[in-house]
Amino acid sequence: MPTLLAVPNFSTAEAGPIEALEEALSAGATVLDRHTDADHGRTVLTVAAAPGPLGEALLAAAEEALAEIDMSEYRGAHPAVGALDVCPIVWLRPEQRRTARVVALELGARIGEAGVPVFLYGELAATAARAERAYFRNGGLAELWLRMEGGETAPDFGPPLPHRSAGATLVTARPPLAAFNVELEGADLEAARAVAAGLREAGGGLPGVRAIGLLLSSGRAQVSTNVHDPLAVPLARVVSAVRELAAPLGARPVEAELVGLVPAGAVAGYPADVPIRGFDPDRHLIERRLAAVSD
Numbered sequence: 001m002p003t004l005l006a007v008p009n010f011s012t013a014e015a016g017p018i019e020a021l022e023e024a025l026s027a028g029a030t031v032l033d034r035h036t037d038a039d040h041g042r043t044v045l046t047v048a049a050a051p052g053p054l055g056e057a058l059l060a061a062a063e064e065a066l067a068e069i070d071m072s073e074y075r076g077a078h079p080a081v082g083a084l085d086v087c088p089i090v091w092l093r094p095e096q097r098r099t100a101r102v103v104a105l106e107l108g109a110r111i112g113e114a115g116v117p118v119f120l121y122g123e124l125a126a127t128a129a130r131a132e133r134a135y136f137r138n139g140g141l142a143e144l145w146l147r148m149e150g151g152e153t154a155p156d157f158g159p160p161l162p163h164r165s166a167g168a169t170l171v172t173a174r175p176p177l178a179a180f181n182v183e184l185e186g187a188d189l190e191a192a193r194a195v196a197a198g199l200r201e202a203g204g205g206l207p208g209v210r211a212i213g214l215l216l217s218s219g220r221a222q223v224s225t226n227v228h229d230p231l232a233v234p235l236a237r238v239v240s241a242v243r244e245l246a247a248p249l250g251a252r253p254v255e256a257e258l259v260g261l262v263p264a265g266a267v268a269g270y271p272a273d274v275p276i277r278g279f280d281p282d283r284h285l286i287e288r289r290l291a292a293v294s295d
Helices: 015-026 051-068 094-113 133-137 140-149 189-199 235-249 286-294
Strands: 004-006 030-037 042-049 084-090 118-120 169-174 178-185 209-215 221-227 252-259
Touching: 004 051, 004 094, 015 030, 015 042, 015 051, 030 252, 030 286, 042 051, 051 084, 051 094, 084 094, 094 118, 094 169, 133 140, 178 189, 178 235, 189 209, 189 221, 189 235, 221 235, 235 252
Parallel strands: 084 169, 118 169
Antiparallel strands: 004 042, 004 084, 030 042, 178 221, 178 252, 209 221
16 A cells, blocks of 8 residues: 555653654554654654554544643643644645545544544635634634634534643645744844744745744744745745845844655755754655665
């Protein structure tokens, strides 16, 4: 069976829950990468498996997240509404698209049966307004709870209100994207937010780019992005745009990081003066990582 990827995002940076989540996933899938960020309050795992085992492994991890993570204690800087906050099923070739969609829909239904409301986003969204994760995340879990309670927003699967501890989960199927963060020197939170506003597609910036500005515990400002088509908009272009937007504010990009894996084409022509922290092509490029575990 052809391999699919999944990139579940969990709202925790604590070692105990992360170990339990990895163990749950490893029972049916290969864990390719783990990225934990204490400032974001988030752990992103990249896993690979055939469609059937992948769905089972993700359901096991969703149930583990329900048991291990309490959203009432969430203090991360990254917007989140659930213990298993986001779970995209990722196809690598166009012919896998339909299979990925089926896996995503089946997983959403089963997480709903476990007592956690599930919202479909991206190309699986019921309406154009629900395609963006921000539609559900704006205002956090408390705001989503009020909207669900008032009947404004209903889940695609599961109960009509968030789970008391696990919140809600967002599910989709999509091709690979790049979760890419750029750190700025000489910028405060306001400047980072201004750069993010100019960078994202909704603000007239790069196509398919979503961005928010954050302040890290180190004191450095960060522009956190999702690049929906990193082959059409490679990371070098993102850095160039950040550089242009930051310069009038007296700031400049100095370092970056990848969250998870990217296609090799995403790093073509990448500038040496904004190094990607800890970057290893064998670990962070999808093609190389999959080849390594297939050997």
